[in-house]
Amino acid sequence: MTAYIVRRLGLILLTVLIASMVIFIATQLLPGDVAHVILGQFATPAAIENLREELGLNRPAVVQYADWLARFVTGDWGKSMVSGYAVRPLVLARLRNSFMLAILAFSLYVPLGIALGVVAAVNADRALDRALSALTMTFVGLPEFVSGLILIGTLALSWDLLPANSSISPDSGFLEAFPYLVLPAIAISLTCLGYVARMTRASTIDALRSDYAMAADLKGLPRIQVLLRHVLRNSLLPTVTVVAVSIGWLFGGLIVVESVFGYPGLGRLLVYGIQHRDLTLIQACSMVVVTIFGFANLLADVLYGVLNPRIRFSQ
């Protein structure tokens, strides 16, 4: 078991490391001279050259990368190119806000998605299942900005149930912010819900059709016991992986939804950074996202290992 965890940890660290290279390349080394982009069309060659020196853009790529990575890991995330403020406190504050939103969304779509998936599987190929399938398929197909805007249009503007805009103060606490979190969370959840429900349905159907499910039935165990102890216990194992993958969708949803609702989170900061070509901001936000995603995957792997007797008790 420990060998398994160590292996997974190693792999994820390696992946995050290489991802950091990708981010670095994508922001600083791609064609489209960075300094030019920052200073705009009318910059003079001299100004560009100065900025390049200042940013250290004339050093070899590897050196630039190593320097950047070293600084990042030690906590120096640089200064925003637009505002000049330190990036780290800003990013961390926004991260906290995004985290609140993400947690709310997560606690909505994971239980509901699994429940819907199981219900659909148990009623496979009957009317209920077909209806649920169509529903989940639709959810998967709705981009978050579409569902977000629809929610605003209906629940907020037309029926005035919840606020249409979530530009709250960036330091708000969770309870304070809660009414403003509901609609954005729902918008993000819909897409992830569809995904989790569909994958759970598939793995539950496999488990329902298995030999051991039949053997459990034929032991005369009550139906509910067969479902919980035998079927779900096995079919929910792959669900751990599915939920981990869904977190990737969650991040995508966060970015879009925060823009739609004007919510002061990491996603909105990222969009702002990109629109204003604020390199350090973009890099910091991206690295935070990638690292969190990496560790979420690690957590899922560990959980999977704990739940799967084959790994927990491997010789």
Next chain:
Amino acid sequence: MDKSTSQSEGQTVLEIKGLGVIYESEKGPLETVRDVSLKIGRGEVYGLVGESGSGKTTLARAVVRYLPRNGRISSGSVLLNGIDLLHLSPVEMRRVWGAKIAMVHQDPSAAVNPSLTVGEQVAEVARIHLGLSRGPAWQKALEMLAKVQLPDPGAMARRYPHQLSGGMLQRILIAAALITSPQLLIMDEPTTSLDVTTEAVILDLIRDLLKDYETAVLYITHNLGVIANVCDRVGVMYAGRLVEEGSIQQVFKHSLFPYTMGLMGCVPRIDVVRRGILLNTIPGFIPRPGEWPRGCIFAGRCPIVEEACRDTPMPLVEREPGHLTACRRWTGMDRVQVAFGIKDKVAQEHHPASGSTWLEAKDVKKYFGTGSSWLTRALKRRSTSVRAVDGISLRAQSGATVGIVGESGCGKTTFARCVVGLEQPTAGEVMLDGKRLGSTWAKRSPEILRQIQMVFQNPDASLNPFHPVGTSVSRPIMLRSRLSRSELDLQVRALFRAVRLPEDYTSRLPHELSGGEKQRVAIARAFAASPSVIICDEPVSSLDVSVQASLMNLLAELQSSKETTYLFISHDLAAVRHLSDRIAVIYLGQIVETGSAESVFAPPYHPYTEALFSAIPIPDPDVHRERIRLRGAVPSAAHIPSGCRFHTRCPRNIGTICEDHEPPWQDAGDDHFIQCHIPFQQLRAMQNAKADRHAVQVRAQA
């Protein structure tokens, strides 16, 4: 164990009357079981035998009312101690399951929940049906684990399925089934997925255990040998119908239905078959559901068929006390014997090959390191290598067959793949006509490649599902010669004829062919390259008995006409004997005994070979043999025992010498070699003495 009359004493537990089952398919409703009636009494073991497509499993599912969604019972009744199960509601049925009817399935590793301990899976039955609370239920489970002869029940119960072998898991399932002392126990091919030696032990267990219970048992299998050894009565199913029923003596000794006789003739018997004798086959194919003929179901393939047979079906009628048959010509069964050629089958003209060694393997080894990628290997501190093949040497003469026999995991398939070049040996070499071959297929010239061909085990995977079968067969020819389209076509047709397939099959896709037909195509493809060596890796193991027989005959005929050398690999000793000139017995990656077929099948035997013989169930109720059973399970190839690798299970283990030193090769004369510490003369003496004792016993009983 002749309990043929027990059911007449009003102790009938299970009574099936006129049961019919229909499946809904794309082509409409298909009948899979028609009008089956049978009775099983208390304490009686009723064997239901049939090939694939006979409907035996469907029948079992119908009895427990666990048919898939598209199946339904169309007629009949199923009475369990007087209660008609077909009239029960799903809730009531669930109370019957486990308590009154228990079922043991075919594949133990698939039938257990991988996430629960095995003890839990037995105890939960006790909690639900015996009303026991956690503690007492667990105790009862431990009791049952002891009853099924599992060592150290306390520790065993806390293990998870993936930590146990197939044999152990099957014992667990049997424990869970018998814990409630059910009225009826249904066993559906419980030993089919197990090795022969493990199967023998489980069969012993079943036989012994059932003596303590009054459970009626429905034992389903395709293996006639198992039926003869475990059951009291037997019913023969063919294409959804019961065609014959009787006591073991009656059905095995003088069957009253041609199909049964044909079936029994198809099975190569370890004690009778010899090299060169053709096996019996039943011409034709089992009719598929939806294509059942009007009259007798077997009319299309019966050697004594008459017009009347084709018009009206015969119901099952009792012709002798306790012996029922659906044949109207039941009085003329001796003619069936002749028609099938059972009694005097003409021996195949076989010229034992003489001459020099054509194919030779020298000390071939194949070790696998565990850990798939360099990264995982780097992160793991120690690596255990799996010694799948640990020094195998053998020689095959041109035109002869060398049979390689062993159980699963012994390395025989890996060895075959090393010879053919699909695996790269860790050490050793393979030589053809004295010339060393490249270690993998990529390193061999096209000319060499064409010389050694292979027939694979799984017929479904050995043909490209997207290519017409004719194309698959023509490729080897195309690759080595420039022929025009029509010449190529002629050759392909000739090959199809040689494997007894209709010529118009060439344009068909694999999914349109049956398993046996696909395997014939695979054989045709192997011969298309005109190889000098063909490696047959369990070519018939996954097929029905009657199909196996015809394919093996085909392989024998083709060999004598084309003088091909065969390397025939199988776990089935009898099949190997039928085809081989020389035999090598493999255990855990090494040969333990090798010699001509005659010498290997006569004493002295290596203890492992002896156990293998003893384990094979013979389809003859009169033959009683010594039970030589092996302890424990086959060790993993990653942890090979010290000294003689067989010492952990050997019934003739003579102590520390077996544990510490590798046994020497002994030459028992006539090119027969045994690897054992016990001198072969002693082995021979011990084994002959046993046979003599046994002969005395039989004479005394007669």
Next chain:
Amino acid sequence: MHLGRPWLRLGKSASTVFGFLVVFFFLVMAFIGPFVAPYKYSDQTLAERLQPPSAKHWFGTDALGRDIFSRILVGSRDVFLVAGSGAILAILIGLLLGLSSGYFGGALDEVIMRMMDVLLAIPPLLLSMVILGTVGPSRVNVVFVVGFLYTPMVARVVRSVVLDVRTRGFVEAAKLRGESSAYVLLREILPSVLPPLAVESSMRFSYAIFLVASLGFLGLGVQPPSPDWGLMVGEARTWFSQAQWILLFPAGAIALLVVGVAFMSDGLRRILLPDVAGAG
């Protein structure tokens, strides 16, 4: 895998038929859109801004007086061109990488798989935004970014099929008779790869539409005055309270097409991969 009869089964599923119809409709529009649209997509009639749906403008007009209905019809060309090309790029490269990785194995496989893992560790929207932010948003760039981002998933699917198929008897038989690697890959292995690839491709296409629309919405994808639907939604935000139709119609078109492609892909999976218990 036998064709013929299974295609008829497709017709039994309402959702699949719906999916095919929707996709077919928009595909046709992609070709003939500019010719059948009542107005040109860039025609601005400022006097008629923000008009609700009427007989003259079926879907109303936007803030610059452009006919929304025409813009949506012409926009389908953009969708298929951009999202479609991106998906095709991902499929072609993914197929190539997956085949090589699965067949040749070894170091090549390790390297490719690690690279794919890395790309999968970064949420697609994030990476695409960052890259487009640096290289500048344009149609061509979006196509390349989409292709690049979706290659890993396709490669993974292809690779897993190849790994499965290459152990089968018929592939080994091909090697044993001396077939060239090219033959084994193309004639023996590839046919088994195509069905799962087809299903995966249609799912990729739906994700690509999703991604391109999201990028357009954020202003980081296709640029104005292109009638990209996502872009239209983004532009419509400021007017949302006054003129919902400017937003609802393009949003509806996006949703309709994505869902349509997804239903179609589900139907494909049902015929091509009947043994797989899919997600619905």
